[in-house]
Amino acid sequence: MQIKCLNDLQEKAKQLDATDDLAHKLHEFELPKQQIYLDGNSLGPLTKAAKARAKEVVEQQWGADLIESWNKHKWIGLPKTIGNKIANLIGAEENTVVCADSISVNLFKVLSAALLIQEQGLKQETQQTPPIQNKRTIILSQADNFPSDIYMAQGLSNLLGENRCKLHTVSSKDIEHELQENGDKIAVVMLTHVNFKNGDISDMQAITQLAHQKGALIIWDLAHSAGVLPLELQHCEVDFAVGCTYKYLNGGPGAPAFVYVAKKLQKAIQQPLSGWMGHKQAFAFLHDYEAADGPEQMLSGTPPILSMSILDASLGAFEGINIHQIRHKSIALNGFFQECVEHLMIDDLFELACHPSANLRGSQISYTHPYAYAICQALIAHNVVPDFRAPNILRLGFSPLFLTYEQVFNAARILADLVNKQEYKNSMYQQMKEVT
Template identity: 45%
Template sequence: MTLEDARVLDAADPLRDRRALFALPDGVIYLDGNSLGAMPAATPARVAETVVAEWGRDLITSWNAHGWIDAPRRLGAAIARLVGAREDEVIVADSTSANLFKLLAAACAARPGRTTILSEPGNFPTDLYVADGVARMLPGRRVRTAAVDDIASAIDADTAVVMLTHVHYKTGRRLDMAAITAAAHARGALMLWDLSHSVGAVELDLAGCDVDLAVGCGYKYLNGGPGAPAFLHVARRLHGELRSPLSGWMGHGEPFAFRDDYAPAEGMARFLCGTPPILAMAALERGIATFDGVTMRQVAAKSRGLIDLFVAEVERRGLDTELTLLSPRDAGSRGSHVSYAHRDAHAVCQALIARGVIGDFRAPDAVRFGFTPLYLGYANVWRAVEILADVLATGAWRDERYRVRSAVT
């Protein structure tokens, strides 16, 4: 494919106008939206309005007048459309880690005769750390891991909950949500999916897959900004059964009755805890709105096309003699990012960033490239591989300055 061929694809792209919704710097090819999404152009004005008019002028009346109090449910309903859930099954609150804690503890309590949280080795670290914390807090509980290809057979009568990431943060491998969820249910276990690298990038059908529980973050493909609030999903059939271990006042059935005794709210509101972060939610709402008018089928189709082009160009240029593909080649088995191994992946990543191609490094040896369909085009991808080829051919990555590691990689 030539650069002109890529431009022809961009001209025919049904999502081509979406890029104008984002404030992206000139001269940058941003391949890290899987880690931090780009800022929507409408976000600064919306946050300023929330600060100046709603907080500054209308003060506390904004909880009612501007719908602050309804933000967790309103944003949850918008995310539900993106993950194939019912509107009353998703709520926005806290961080992914906090939501994992809530749901793992609730799931363990709902399966009192079972002791095991089952996951896979190499899952995203916070997932395993939180699971370990829950197991240490609850007497007799433990975390057990099994290779992801053996997960179904590893689920047994002692498994309370299976916790997996739908799209692996490093390799981009996408798991079979329907099959694994069915395997968990067949053995009486609950199923919890981390959707942080899935939501806003691939098609999801939580209702169709009969998923029990899920969490996800708001700052990757949802473009909610650094540290954006996260979300959690609980299937409607479990709303009355599960109880959050963080019984904060916003999760009370009547928070403004100010009673001493705790009575959980009906539905998803019981999984709220403290006061929602309204400024952050205003930014997240603008990020979610960038999906208005498009379908996840369109988004996923473009994601496949962008990655297929990237992988094909890497191989056409012979770069696979230095780079080893760590991600599935089959589009149906991956998310919206790919990773390559290189003996000095960190330096390669830094050399690319210096030339305006922003990806990221994941220890020990992976360069990771994310493909965000709303603001990335085929010509961007073609050009990114051209720059990658030059970095490798010239050995630019060997420069000592690219070996310096910052706190965030």
């Protein structure tokens, strides 16, 4: 019975691979042979184009052309060039996104700018909202938001004082209720679109609309959404967004993040890290700061050219396809893994920590288990790479551009084998590493 089940699942995987309209993208990535990489939701793999660009930038652009490359190879324009490429992936207008710094730094910028807008009583011209009152001091967020986002809001509150900025967190399911009940006190709503632990997706359009009805501005963190979920920032009238580029955008470890500012707010904002690259005339070297007109005003220091150039090349993997194709395969991979786990009869050994439907979660599946960390390490030893999130979550990511259905089947098969044998109880898998 077990052998028949395995054969049937493997045959289904082969059939799905044979009709995969993204299969041609697999060859654009460099991955270790025999490895099944289910951690693209944490660090996307190297693309062949990125590898070639890295060599070119180091040897030719930096090595031979030196400082001329700022103009010759358009280094100076990379933050905006990359920003516009990302804008196409997140449903944003041209010249609303710029690539810079990290999510945390960008979040500090837009939180500060949003609070200042509220303090100054500026009203968005394109929306019918109640008058903005100076008493708005609250940043509303999810209690289970990514910790760094929470820390940045806490740090800003410590800097400004709670009379100007106070973080308030509630359960994700209570965000809309909190807006309904206390919306007149909320200055900014700061939410992550896809929960990093369980993959649950928030309703961007409904929550953004409600925030605006209550006179609040909204910031979305797109770390686990950009490049794998259809997003419509312009259509949803989102005010600000931030996101990283080293997950589904495959920009490389520590790749610079991006920040989105709606056009309607670009003339109203003042961000606190007013560095020279955000100046209207950066190379005039004027004494006083004057912000650039567009999203470039969110820049601060000199852009990190090596990592930006690599990211620019990596984004080429999205050429010739659309985000709806990616989402379709994401759901299919996700659901197929869940189907394999159920048919291999190990689903009762785990507790599903996410929405039961692949249609209603991001490009990942999460399970809780008392030995989640050890299972993760055992899988890695068997060339299946997921990741672990404290305290007890085994998280598996499904990146549609480089994963096959047969790999997903094999990952489930290997998982079933090691949990049935309780191999994870070996002490070698239970010693915590510095990075989990």
